Amino acid sequence: WHSALASGAALSILVGMLVPVIMPGLIDMLMEMADQVFRELAKNAETEYSPELQDSFRSMMIASFAASFYGMAVGSLFMARSWQSRLYNPGGWREEFHQLRLSPQVVLGFVVLALLAPYIGVNEALVLLVFAVPIVICGLALVHGVIGKKKLGGQWLFGFYFLAVMLFPTILVLVSMLSILDSVIDFRRRIRGAEQA
Secondary structure, eight states: OHHHHHHHHHHHHHHHHHHHHHOHHHHHHHHHHHHHHHHHHHHHHTOOOOHHHHHHHHHHHHHHHHHHHHHHHHHHHHHHHHHHHHHHSTTHHHHHHHTOOOOHHHHHHHHHHHHHGGGTTOOHHHHHHHHHHHHHHHHHHHHHHHHHHHTOOHHHHHHHHHHHHHTTTHHHHHHHHHHHHHHHHOHHHHHHHHHHO
């Protein structure tokens, strides 16, 4: 999973960099639509719609394209792995997902590239949004894993996702921070050790 998530992130960043070259017509069309909306909003708010804001929105739109495609690819991979598990190893996917975590090396690579992005001409928003995908996914796996280890039941998962919707994006930021810490600390291994003791 480390290789799949890391290579998927790298490929998504490459796709995000190539989107303006591969699909310039689509980007221009979406920008024209967005420009009309933003100009109308700026007019109503009696503020100026600056070129800087336009450039920022363009960067964010391209970044969201790449990150959403990456998220869908990982989701499809999860679904395929789940189906395979049901056929050949019932319960295997649940255990595998509960143990999913990023290695410290992958997290360090993400941080280094995020810091270097402005200096090597890579869209910062693209890097941050793409890297958020595996970090959030591993954070959700951490939540599922801890609840599974503690045998707390489905109501805890329901409560977590309810809070995630109600307190969006605060909960996801917290989960992301825990996911990064988990890459070093491995909370689930410590819980298992406590249970065995």
